Amino acid sequence: MISEAVREVREFSKRTGVDKKRILVLFSGGKDSSLALYLLKRAGLDVSALTFFHRWSWRETLNWAMGFTKKLGVKHYLVDITDGLIREATGRKGPVCINCKKVMLWNAKWFALNNGFEVLAKGDNANDKIIGALLDQCKGDIRLCDIPRIGIPFFRPLIRYTAEEVEKLAEEAGIRPYRMYEHARRRQWREGCPLQYIDREEIVTEELMDLAFKVNYEVSKIARAKKVRVSVRVPSFEVMCWDCNEETLGEIKRIVPRFGGKEGEASARKAEE
Incomplete structure (x- = not known):
């Protein structure tokens, strides 16, 4: 399965011109984003990783993520969003995740534009699709979305794979992220903070x-x-x-x-x- 997934990423990237662009993966250190980063690297693309953290982030998972990118040979950027999260989340009702994602998205956009990256990539899989969400307003192939409001295209190499298929691909690739054994919001391993x-x-x-x-x-x-x-x-x-x-x-x-x-x-x- 991994060889086929790598082949699909390579062919899609050549067909769309992504293979000639610098790609920045929004990398949480979870299974999905780790697999996305792995596939893009194996496909021979010019890829780097960006991880956001704050003072309440799990340090164990961050350490694992740093080890993973080092082993993969990928440049890894770390950005502290504590101040932005406090500004956006405090004084409002939860869940905090909504405000945190907003902070991460806009920080990712400006980090990419200011550092010469031409494409942002995410580890969304087919189970992550939410009707009405920004990235589901794509025209054409939903793997690559040009969103004028963001100003930089998003590449989602896993969006056609179900969560179960992602699990199998990650297992075949030997990707086993550090687990905090959170309850999470789904039965699949979906930890956060x-x-x-x-x-x-x-x-x-x-x-x-x-x-x-x-x-x-x-x-x-x-x-x-x-x-x-x-x-x-x-x-x-x-x-x-x-x-x-x-x-x-x-x-x-x-x-x-x-x-x-x-x-x-x-x-x-x-x-x-």
């Missing part, structure tokens, strides 16, 4: 952002040891888990009092298939 676990109706503050990071970092230690997926919403301290038994749930809920909650007040919800 702890700020997504701020309760939806809460007004976002730096204090809540700090709390979301601290409690979920501690929970991740148990999740990794037990090989289950767990996250905690704040400030409700709702425990969300995949595949937890009662013993593991109890161990996780005992962490709550360390961060200002009361063990008896914390609710727990087992996620179902």
Whole structure:
């Protein structure tokens, strides 16, 4: 499958002229963006990686991402968006992700334009398509989108692959990102950052952002040891888990009092298939 995927990227790039342009991949260090970067590099394209981080980002996944690009032989740029995220997210209701994506998109645009990159690339797969989203307003082949509002085309080499196919391709390529064992929002491995676990109706503050990071970092230690997926919403301290038994749930809920909650007040919800 990998050889065929590389061939498709190479042929599409030659047909569209992308093979003669400098490409900047928005690289989170997750499986999708890692696979996209891998395919573009294997296809012989002029590709670099751009990773955004903030003070609540998981350092373990960032370290893994840096090791991956070094092994791949790809130049890797790191940009701290803490100030922009605070400006866009605090004082508003969650989820924080909406505001964070806005900050990343516009920072990516200007970073690319100011550093001579002609194409931005993303790891979106077929399961990521959202009707009405900016990148789904493309005309023609949705793998390459010219969006006047952005001013730079987007290349999405995985957009025709389902999440399951991406999993198989990544496994064949030996791509195994570092996992924090988050609950995430889908059954597929879709981790992000702890700020997504701020309760939806809460007004976002730096204090809540700090709390979301601290409690979920501690929970991740148990999740990794037990090989289950767990996250905690704040400030409700709702425990969300995949595949937890009662013993593991109890161990996780005992962490709550360390961060200002009361063990008896914390609710727990087992996620179902």
